[in-house]
Amino acid sequence: MKTVLEPFRIKAIEPFRITSVEERTRILDAAHHNVFLVRAEDVMIDLLTDSGTGAMSAQQWSAMMTGDESYAGSRSFYDLEGVVHKLTGYRHVFPVHQGRAAERILFSSVLSPGQSVPNNAHFDTTRANIEFLGAAALDFVHPSARDLSADVPWKGDIDLDELSSWLEAQPPGSVPIGMLTITNNRTGGQPVSMQNLRAVSSLYRRHGIPFFLDAARFAENAWWIHRLDPEWHDKTLHDVARAMFGLADGCMISAKKDGLVNIGGLLCCNDDALAAKIRNLLILTEGFPTYGGLAGRDLAALAQGLREVLDYDYLHYREASAQYLADRLGAIGVPIVRPFALHAVYVDARAMLPHIPPEELPGQALVCELYRRGGIRAVEIGTLMFGRKDPVTGEPVVAEHDLVRLCLPRRVYTQSHVDWVVEAFAEMMRETEHARGYEILEEAPFLRAFTARLRPVSRQAAVAHR
Ligand SMILES: Cc1ncc(COP(=O)(O)O)c(C=O)c1O
Secondary structure, three states, rough: OOOOOOOOOOOOOOOOHHHHHHHHHHHHHOOOOHHHHHHHOOOOOOOOOOOOOOOHHHHHHHHHOOOOOOOOOOOHHHHHHHHHHHHHHOOEEEEOOOOHHHHHHHHHHHOOOOOEEEOOOOOHHHHHHEEEEEEEEEEEEHHHHHHHHOOOOOOOOOOOOHHHHHOOOOOOOOOEEEEOOEHHHHHHHOOOOHHHHHHHHHHHHHOOOOEEEEEHHHHHHHHHHHOOOHOOOOOOHHHHHHHHOOOOOOEEEOOOOOOOOOOOEEEEEOOOHHHHHHHHHHHHHHOOOOOOOOHHHHHHHHHHHHHHHHHHHHHHHHHHHHHHHHHHHHHOOEOOOOOOOOOOOEEEEHOOOOOOOHHHHHHHHHHHHHHHHHHHEEEEEOOOOOOEEEEOOOOOEEEOEEEEEEEOOOOOOOHHHHHHHHHHHHHHHHHHHOOOOEEEEEEOOOOOHHHOOEEOHHHHHHHOOO
C-alpha cells in the first residue's frame, strides 16, 4: 500500500475554536498585523515553530509520573544519562533547560573576545551567544543552498573549500571550537551528509580544534543519511546517529525538537577539563548537574523521547507528512524551497506575490493572508525579520529572500489539517493579485519581527510607489 500511516492513535485531544474570516480579520487588526501578537487560542493551526510544540506519547506521560524529583542523584537523571551515552557515546552528559542554555555555558567555558567560531550556519541564538562574548560567529554556507529551487541533496553541508582556506589563514589559538549544525536550520532545515561530517571532523582535528555538533534535529539528519546514502541503507537509524555523534567531540541539543519534549536540552562532551568548567557554570546558573534546571519528570520524558525518536516508522511518517504538504503546494503552483525539510516547508513569498516589492514585505503579506483565510499561523523569514533601515539614508534594506516557514510540530496535526492549509493556499493562488503589501508603523531596535506594528499599504500608495 502506498499510504504512509501516522504510526500512532490519538488518546488525548486539545480542542481549538473554529473562527470565521470576519473574526480573524478583527483579531489581525487588533494584533497590528503581526501574528506574534495574536493569542494562541485564536489560532486554529499553529505552524509557527516545531520547537517545544510536539505531542508526547503515552509512555512519556507515564514516565513523567515516575520522575524522581530528588535535588541530587535523581534516578531520572541516571536513566537519561544512560540513554544519551548509548545514543551519542559522549562521556559527560549535562541536562539544561533548553538549547540556548547549553550554548551560553559551552561558549562561556571556551571563548574569549576576538576569537571565532565557524559553522555551516549558526542558528540565531547560537550566533547571539557567541557575539555576546565578543567573539565572531562565521557561516560557511554550501553554494548549493543559495539556489532555493535546486532540488539537490545535502544543501546543509558546510562549504569545505572555504572553511579549509579560512582555517589556514587563522592565527594559532584563535578558533577554540568548530561547529556543524544538523540539520542546518538557517538554510531551511537542510541535512548534512555523512561525507561532509567526516571531512569537517578531520579538518577540525588536523587544526587541533574541538568539534561540536548543534544537534537539535539529529534524528531528522540521521533519517536523510539513512534514506539517501547507500552506505547507510542497511544500518539502523541508531547506527547512523551514533556515527554522526562519534565524529565530534561533543554536542549541544535543544531537546524541544528531536527530544520530543516541550522543554529541555543537553550539553555533552568527552573532555574532562571542559566538563569540569561546564559543571561549575551549570551549578552557578542552571542547577545541580543531575537536574540542570529541569524537573525530574522533564528528565524522564526526555529519556523516553530519545528512545522513541529514532523509530523507523515515526521518521518515515515524518517524511511522508512533510512531502504531502510540499507536493500538494507544488501541485497548485505555490513556489516552495526544494528539497523540503522534515521540520518545515518554506514558501518563496517573493515569487508567489511578485506584485509586492520586498520593501512592502511579501512574506508578511502571505503570513497575514494565511491567518485571515485559514486561522493558520506561519512565520515570515525575510525582510521583516532580517531587513533594517539604512542608518545613513533611512532607506529600507531588504533581506536576501522573503520566505514563509510552515513548521510541522511533531505528532500534532493530521492529514485533514494539512488539507486545510493547502486549501487556504489554493484560495490565495486564485487571487494572488489581491494580496497587499505592508508597512511598518513601529519597530524595536532589535529583533523587530516579534513586536513590530504594521498596516497594509493602501492601494493608491502602492500604485504611486511603483
Ligand atoms: C539549530 C538550533 N540550535 C539551537 C536552537 C536553540 O534552542 P532553544 O530554543 O531550545 O534554546 C534552535 C532552536 O530553534 C535551533 O533550531
